[in-house]
Amino acid sequence: MALTLTSAWALPPHLPKAPKLEFTPPKGERRVLDNGLTIFLLKDPTLPAIRINAVVRTGNVYDPADKVGLAALTSGMLEDGGSASYKADEIDKTLEYLGASISYTIDNEDASFSMFALKKDLDKVLDIYADILVNPAFEQEKFEILKKGELEMILRRNDDPGRAATREALRNFYGKDHPYGRRTELAGLEAITIADLKAHHAAYYRPNNVILAVSGDYGSDEEILAKLNARFGSWQKGEVKFPEIKAPELNAGRKVYLVDKDIPQTFIVLTQKGFKRLDPIEFPLALTNDVLGAPGLSSRLVDTVRTRKGLAYTVYSRFSKRSAQPGYIMAYCGTKPETYSQALEEILKQMKRVTTEKLSDQELSEAKDAKINSFVFTFKTPFDIVGQRALFEIFGYQPDYLETYVANVAAVTKDSAFAAASSLFDPDNAQIFVIGNSKKFDKPLSAFGPVTELKED
Amino acid sequence: MRLSLFLPCLLLFCQPAIAKDAAGKDLPAGAAIETDPKYPPVVSYTLKNGLKLLILEKHFAPTISYSIAFRVGNVDSPQGKTGLAHLFEHVAFKGTKTINTNNYEKEKLVLEKIEKTAQALIAAERKAAPDKALVEKLKKELADAEKEGDAYIVKDEFSQIYKNIGQSGLNAATSQDYTFYLVSLPSNQLETLMALESDRFKNPVLREFYRERDVVTEEQRMYATQPDRSLMNEVMSTAMMIHPYRNPIGGWMDDIKTLTRTDADKFYGEFYVPNNATLAIVGDAKPAEVIRLAEKYFSTWKPSSLGYKAYTEEPPQKSEKRFNLFFNAKPALRMAFHNPGYNSPDIYALMMVSEVLSNGKTGRFYRSLVEGKQLALYAGSYHATSTRYPSLFVVAAAPKAPHTVEELETAIWEELEKLKTEPPTAWELEKIVNNHEAEMVKSMESSLELAQNLALSQQISDDWKFDWKLGAELRKVKPEDVSKAAAKYLVRGNYTIGMLRQPPAAAQAKGDAK
Numbered sequence: 001m002a003l004t005l006t007s008a009w010a011l012p013p014h015l016p017k018a019p020k021l022e023f024t025p026p027k028g029e030r031r032v033l034d035n036g037l038t039i040f041l042l043k044d045p046t047l048p049a050i051r052i053n054a055v056v057r058t059g060n061v062y063d064p065a066d067k068v069g070l071a072a073l074t075s076g077m078l079e080d081g082g083s084a085s086y087k088a089d090e091i092d093k094t095l096e097y098l099g100a101s102i103s104y105t106i107d108n109e110d111a112s113f114s115m116f117a118l119k120k121d122l123d124k125v126l127d128i129y130a131d132i133l134v135n136p137a138f139e140q141e142k143f144e145i146l147k148k149g150e151l152e153m154i155l156r157r158n159d160d161p162g163r164a165a166t167r168e169a170l171r172n173f174y175g176k177d178h179p180y181g182r183r184t185e186l187a188g189l190e191a192i193t194i195a196d197l198k199a200h201h202a203a204y205y206r207p208n209n210v211i212l213a214v215s216g217d218y219g220s221d222e223e224i225l226a227k228l229n230a231r232f233g234s235w236q237k238g239e240v241k242f243p244e245i246k247a248p249e250l251n252a253g254r255k256v257y258l259v260d261k262d263i264p265q266t267f268i269v270l271t272q273k274g275f276k277r278l279d280p281i282e283f284p285l286a287l288t289n290d291v292l293g294a295p296g297l298s299s300r301l302v303d304t305v306r307t308r309k310g311l312a313y314t315v316y317s318r319f320s321k322r323s324a325q326p327g328y329i330m331a332y333c334g335t336k337p338e339t340y341s342q343a344l345e346e347i348l349k350q351m352k353r354v355t356t357e358k359l360s361d362q363e364l365s366e367a368k369d370a371k372i373n374s375f376v377f378t379f380k381t382p383f384d385i386v387g388q389r390a391l392f393e394i395f396g397y398q399p400d401y402l403e404t405y406v407a408n409v410a411a412v413t414k415d416s417a418f419a420a421a422s423s424l425f426d427p428d429n430a431q432i433f434v435i436g437n438s439k440k441f442d443k444p445l446s447a448f449g450p451v452t453e454l455k456e457d
Numbered sequence: 458m459r460l461s462l463f464l465p466c467l468l469l470f471c472q473p474a475i476a477k478d479a480a481g482k483d484l485p486a487g488a489a490i491e492t493d494p495k496y497p498p499v500v501s502y503t504l505k506n507g508l509k510l511l512i513l514e515k516h517f518a519p520t521i522s523y524s525i526a527f528r529v530g531n532v533d534s535p536q537g538k539t540g541l542a543h544l545f546e547h548v549a550f551k552g553t554k555t556i557n558t559n560n561y562e563k564e565k566l567v568l569e570k571i572e573k574t575a576q577a578l579i580a581a582e583r584k585a586a587p588d589k590a591l592v593e594k595l596k597k598e599l600a601d602a603e604k605e606g607d608a609y610i611v612k613d614e615f616s617q618i619y620k621n622i623g624q625s626g627l628n629a630a631t632s633q634d635y636t637f638y639l640v641s642l643p644s645n646q647l648e649t650l651m652a653l654e655s656d657r658f659k660n661p662v663l664r665e666f667y668r669e670r671d672v673v674t675e676e677q678r679m680y681a682t683q684p685d686r687s688l689m690n691e692v693m694s695t696a697m698m699i700h701p702y703r704n705p706i707g708g709w710m711d712d713i714k715t716l717t718r719t720d721a722d723k724f725y726g727e728f729y730v731p732n733n734a735t736l737a738i739v740g741d742a743k744p745a746e747v748i749r750l751a752e753k754y755f756s757t758w759k760p761s762s763l764g765y766k767a768y769t770e771e772p773p774q775k776s777e778k779r780f781n782l783f784f785n786a787k788p789a790l791r792m793a794f795h796n797p798g799y800n801s802p803d804i805y806a807l808m809m810v811s812e813v814l815s816n817g818k819t820g821r822f823y824r825s826l827v828e829g830k831q832l833a834l835y836a837g838s839y840h841a842t843s844t845r846y847p848s849l850f851v852v853a854a855a856p857k858a859p860h861t862v863e864e865l866e867t868a869i870w871e872e873l874e875k876l877k878t879e880p881p882t883a884w885e886l887e888k889i890v891n892n893h894e895a896e897m898v899k900s901m902e903s904s905l906e907l908a909q910n911l912a913l914s915q916q917i918s919d920d921w922k923f924d925w926k927l928g929a930e931l932r933k934v935k936p937e938d939v940s941k942a943a944a945k946y947l948v949r950g951n952y953t954i955g956m957l958r959q960p961p962a963a964a965q966a967k968g969d970a971k
Contacts, residue, residue: 097819376623
């Protein structure tokens, strides 16, 4: 793929004109071991280090209803709980002494295990990394510590209301029992045993359900493949069955939720239905949202709520892209209670506007420029390249998703953007979730719809 | 800022893919390329007006990362005007005489009207017995004048231009000690970048000042909902009696309300001068070309004699200080000890103290408090809250229910006392030095972070190599030096502890009053 970067929209005349830029990023190699383990490789000899990321198709949404938190605890225990050949304490000592690291993240529908090692330590660190992924030991003592830490985090989950707001908004939007809305709770977490973790590991951590992204100063591709094959080659493949995730029941009709709390700022979260991943509506929606309120310093929401009215420091709109079931479109704002209604009215007005009038030529052209010109940052390091390829493949995107991205953005028209916005944005039926001190509100919240008051829990 | 202070950015062994001899070839007189293999081959150059340039070529993707750092932070906000450094940073995105405006000559007149009205409003509000009618009248006049100004404003044009040309990471930050601005762009936009940034600092127009002041007060309100930040602010202003580090970086709310555009213009004239700045470019750019463009765009930026600034030195602490911060959140604690500052040779031993205690899962705190006794959800430490003046060594921890902050405090003190009598093992110290080396390699990965780090180190420590040299300094620290530093600084007479806990009424209602 060659990227041609240029500006369709004219810069102010006194600014210099940029030369054209051509760039063909390397794609990296894609290999599959006999047991189904997919590996993306791209050598990067500029630094004496190696990074690997293993993406696994698992996630919070697959947890049994009475054991929510299982996938997260499992991945946490891969990092913390030792392996067949290495005690947990030994792993900590070895990695930390070498300045190496292995750490995990877990989300709704994927988990990631990243490894960093200096070149000189690659073999030693890779031995540990492979062993914890393939043969985790789930040491009892480490399990108790991790679990108690997670229990404590539940007790603390409402301490920072600005963060709690988005979680609780989605919880009420999807429903408290739906996998996209539910939280980890004390009882469910308490019920999880080491046997559960082992079963979860056996069910999901199969080579055919994992993709590795590898980059760094690892010698030749064949050399690193030989090392990976030696460590992962005997990992038994197995069929992975994913529980069915029911489509959420997203009821139409405006609903307003209030958590009344004496805090100096009011947090407002609007949610409405988004799209499922792989839907090409992603492109027109992304451009519309760029104009409306994508995080950054220039959008309609920033211009009106922040710049012109000085009502907020944080205001944005964003949407989820990667959920198998319908995702969400969200708008978020933190504003003082005495003027909260002005901010909320403005956000609703701007969301409505994208459904009643088309973007201007200049707005659409600028949004396209921004997306296309900044696309080069997708490829800023070799590790970024293989990391993204692994992630896109895990989520089932077409192999040429990145290669066709620019063309897909460029193909969006004012009409297709308007059609997408009109079909998705529906502020009249959006859910409004508010945490704040209602005694100081300049207008009763009921002005925005029927209010359900919730207790913080 | 753990990384850029203690584990800053450094590349020890392997250089980015460029040939050094070729890189230095076409440099103009006065430019120098670093040739010591211990350091990356950074090109340094200083313009006649004092602006320092640091350039490092990296050629994987056609991108460039830019950062400019100024030695000005909240400590330099005048008395009664705390938060001015931070608010200035916000309005430095509001354009110039030619950007964000469609007619600066006409706009200027309205800006003066806005300023006069805003100052009259502040004066009216500050009266012992404010005339409410007058205040309301002036508020309306201010709003009207701002609306009049809108006719000449091209909204958010400065950030919009960056967005259109493909920016990534456009941002800025203010600390107690410094302020920096940063952005990455496709490399064909180098000249546009230089044109925009030079215009921004040579010809800033601080339009929309009072609306941005409202934005900043919202930012402060958001912080006030966050327990950890609230506790740390309280610790700073309790432990620090008089030095300006006691002021919140964003300013006291009451000060913010009195900030004027005139204040900000004066502040700009005093501190936003080329001889108070370092500009770094990392990425796909030729150093000679960067220097040529810097000369073209930045050389007309006027320097000034940076005045001698003295802030009241913090006197030695005389009493142990303890407080409860009542906050609707689960308990946490912060402990603070005055450190001797970066000019003291003790600082390296104190860095080691902090790392021995809290570096990773093999650190003493994690071993003994999170695992061993299982009292803590987390426990960490940091050797300094700031760099220009002596600041605070901080321990941050939270108990795991049903354990209390008091139990945790006792257990932390046991670890501190133990370190005073049992020097760290060779393994503990080697681990930290090894970690620093690995961090130096990682620091070369992100061009944007590297640009920021080069500019900051040069501007704050007068040496962009500061982080690279740190490894050698840490290697010199002996086990007994670590114990000595702990014994010297981590003592009760030099101690402040803040405990965040539920307000008494809320705690009682929940039946867990203490």
